[in-house]
Amino acid sequence: MEQDIAAQSGAWQEGSARANSEYIRHRITLDPITRLEGHGRIEVFLNEQGQVDHAYFQVPELRGFEKFSQGRPVEEMPQITSRICGVCPTAHHMAATKALDALYQVEPPPAAKKIRELIYSAFVAEDHALHFYFLGGPDFIVGPEAPAAERNVLGVIAKVGIDVGKEVIAMRRHLRDIVAMAGGKPVHPVFGLPGGVAKRFTPEMQDQCRKVANEAVEFAKFTLQIFEEIVLPNTEYVSLIVSDLYTHRTYYMGQVDEQNRLNFYDGRLRVVGPNGVEWKKFGPSEFMENVAEHVEPWSYMKFCYLKPIGWKGFSDGPESGVYSVAPLARLNACEGMATPIAQKAYERYISTLGGKPVHHTLANHWARVIEMVYAAERLQELANDPELTSEHVRNLPTATPTEGVGIVEAPRGTLVHHYKTDAQGFLQHANLIVATQQNAARIAMSVETAAKGLISLDHMDDGVLNKVEMAFRAYDPCHGCATHALPGSMPLYLRVHNATGETIAILHRDSKGDVKRD
């Protein structure tokens, strides 16, 4: 023990001395290429003929969650899991809370469910708005062919105008204020408890929600109009959406209510086949019977597939268990939207893209706008619900905990939390299945298709990077979540290997956004 302390103290001093001596006072340039191992990468392997054999997309993943959770009181999970990701903490908080309901076999009272769904709708509306304008926007508001220097969030602001940009930020703040007011804290909500919520809704809170919800619906309608005016008349973009490069005929999963309409917060998972016909509908407790994870030697990622159909490799069609989640998948998996404006927009989307199911990955952006309209309208419905201010917001759990699965539709797709505990509620097993794992096989297929079309030993088109990026950006895959760490942007690179595995080229972006080849 003493030795340990001495060793630690020695290491501390050595580190401190090094930190002082290495405190760099001159300017350095942060080159994203220095973070190769920490960020998204595409590995392309050529065969002996110099053609693409395989291409893989990898994202860094957090490690050790299972071990970290073991032995912890399960009630900590809504707080811990909401800290996993700086992007969608509310989704993790909600999935964890629902898993606790299931674990303790307790049904929250109606008002608690409504409060949860209201908070969740505000979160989804905000996340989708931000994504549409600032994150997906570079591709389809500015345009895929625009110069790299303009294809960014500032280019989007230039195109839609500063006033719209300001409105996006203001709307986002109002929606976040709702999450903060009702959820305890904006970034890491603390309201979810097994069997209900921690805080009742007062009439004043309801008034504020009503006001923001009305604004949110107007804003969502305006956003839909922008999409229909800027994006749809652009035939180049529409032909890109429907091009073969971004089309895969897989299964689709999404959560639906009793009438098979999309629901973010609750319901059953509905899976439709590549022909659009329902394959199966199941509740959270049956998730693990229906989904399995495939492992490949080249990746630490787990690829989800439909267990009863089986893993048939990275292929589409009814024989392959590959499925996807996220907005496109949700609109395929449901039979309609539960609110009027969203339903109308949904009908236009389906008819414009040639009927259901829509297999075009880039249609995710359009689907996201429709979902944003739905989230805003649902927020408005809930904000006007008289039951919201009921005093009864929690049923106390009395059952002995064993196992529970909680599912929500996160902005990026179905999110599953699965816990097993001992009789005292200490965790023995915790598994999270995030959207990216469920989309991983389909993303890998898109990347390989793009690489095959654009790369060979003699021809490495620098434009491949953006084309490939567009394929997976549409899903907005989750990365290891320490991504605030500097430099914080441009994490992608593409490495080409020859038949003997040697690296023969690396494509990446420089700090101006231009593609560089090393």
Next chain:
Amino acid sequence: MRILCLGNELLGDDAAGVVVAEQLRHLLPADFDVDTTNDSGLDLLDHVVDTNALVVVDAVQTGASPGTVHLLDEDDLPSVCGASPHYVGLNEALRVGRALGLSVPAKIVILAIEVGDTLSFGAAMLPAVRAATPVVAEMILENMPQWS
């Protein structure tokens, strides 16, 4: 003046910023604006507006040895390119803030600590990274008059 410390205490070396914040809270008056968050993407916007001076403490990976402290300014950050909240960082938040006419401080000082593993749950920080945290806290205290 605000000191914005970015990091996630659950993820090994990514805790560096949070540890610096804890030390600063002991060294500075209770009402001093020390802000800690693991927000990423444009959510950082909330943390960079409405202050006249900003010092940011963050983790960085440039290939230098862990524990190295880099003193940077905004121009050292790569420019806007991200198309996912997972690809958007501090620089984009600052630029969006400015483009929209929000109140973003003109000068920003960034202290970046070179880190190792930021992806493992519950992992201990490397001793060299931990040792760099009081160095950074002291640097901030020493330079506060000229940075504010």
